[in-house]
Amino acid sequence: MGVNLSLPKNKRKKTKDENSIHSIDDVSKKSSVNSEQKHEFNYIGGRKFYDSNVAPYVLPADIEEDDRIHQQHFALKHICGGNYTAPIHDIIKPGSRILDLGCGPGQWTLEIAQEFPYAQVYGIDISANFPTSIKPSNSHFIVGDVTKGLPWEDNYFDFVWIRYLFVGIKDADWQNLYHEVKRVLKPGGILEQHECDGLTENPGPKLKKILYHINEGLTSNGLCFRLACQLSERITMAGFKNAQPSYISTALGRQGGKIGEIWAANLREGCGAMKPWLSKLAGLTDTEYDLLIQYIFDYEIEEYSVYHNHHIVWARKI
Numbered sequence: 001m002g003v004n005l006s007l008p009k010n011k012r013k014k015t016k017d018e019n020s021i022h023s024i025d026d027v028s029k030k031s032s033v034n035s036e037q038k039h040e041f042n043y044i045g046g047r048k049f050y051d052s053n054v055a056p057y058v059l060p061a062d063i064e065e066d067d068r069i070h071q072q073h074f075a076l077k078h079i080c081g082g083n084y085t086a087p088i089h090d091i092i093k094p095g096s097r098i099l100d101l102g103c104g105p106g107q108w109t110l111e112i113a114q115e116f117p118y119a120q121v122y123g124i125d126i127s128a129n130f131p132t133s134i135k136p137s138n139s140h141f142i143v144g145d146v147t148k149g150l151p152w153e154d155n156y157f158d159f160v161w162i163r164y165l166f167v168g169i170k171d172a173d174w175q176n177l178y179h180e181v182k183r184v185l186k187p188g189g190i191l192e193q194h195e196c197d198g199l200t201e202n203p204g205p206k207l208k209k210i211l212y213h214i215n216e217g218l219t220s221n222g223l224c225f226r227l228a229c230q231l232s233e234r235i236t237m238a239g240f241k242n243a244q245p246s247y248i249s250t251a252l253g254r255q256g257g258k259i260g261e262i263w264a265a266n267l268r269e270g271c272g273a274m275k276p277w278l279s280k281l282a283g284l285t286d287t288e289y290d291l292l293i294q295y296i297f298d299y300e301i302e303e304y305s306v307y308h309n310h311h312i313v314w315a316r317k318i
């Protein structure tokens, strides 16, 4: 089982460690999507989106969105009190391997590579928006669609990390992906996944309207709006053991203090990122949409004490 990614035999003799590190080119050639292939994108309202026939991802694949994902990373790190919750210090040893599925611009991957300089850290994403040269030497990024099989051999990784992929992986593809994660994890290895609930708690009427249409848009792309609330069931169904679920609530806006304001600003930008398709679904002109979002984030989230849940689960392959 699994794809053998050993380097070509005609290359100079490499150490065992070197042989286990695959360059972007080596792995991308084996991936179903690689940087040579032309993705089909649609440009709507000045933003770049995947054509839904290529990927159901509902957020843009452009530089503005990379900036938002970076900001989101630092906010989540603060909200969660760090970059992971599982006891990975017990399993990450010299030579261990860590995988970040849907790594985006790669901030988590880079920080983990710095925290565990004696491990090899891999990030994979359908978009090549990660750094290619200025990065720790133990970090490796490849382009690939994770729903098309993971291009590593069985029992390869000690820790697999997934965060905020519910906006890109179809409901019907999650179980296969979890089985793939289980295949590439070593026995005793850990999967940790973080997803935010698509719904917010205590929404006012205007936020409810937008959430209704976001759900509509995600569902029509085959995505699961409330995946966050089903993580431990799904992971357990795939054969992982001792799933440890939890969630953290963040009050949005001033009521949540500085982090509440930052998180609300990030969600507001997320609404801006979805505007090209979401305004159409909601039957609003650009101006009407902007005014609605302004009303929600300037007034409604405070008035209704809106909060948002970030769900976390980690489990082991036994």
Ligand SMILES: C[S@@+](CC[C@H](N)C(=O)[O-])C[C@H]1O[C@@H](n2cnc3c(N)ncnc32)[C@H](O)[C@@H]1O
Pocket (backbone or CB within 6 Å): 055, 057, 059, 061, 069, 073, 101, 102, 103, 104, 105, 107, 108, 124, 125, 126, 127, 144, 145, 146, 147, 162, 163, 164, 165, 167, 168, 169
């Ligand atoms: C919301 S971003 C989260 C990025 C990162 N995990 C984080 O938390 O900072 C979702 C990422 O998933 C990637 N993605 C979506 N569908 C994918 C797929 N089928 N295979 C690989 N990556 C995918 C997107 O390109 C995007 O970078």
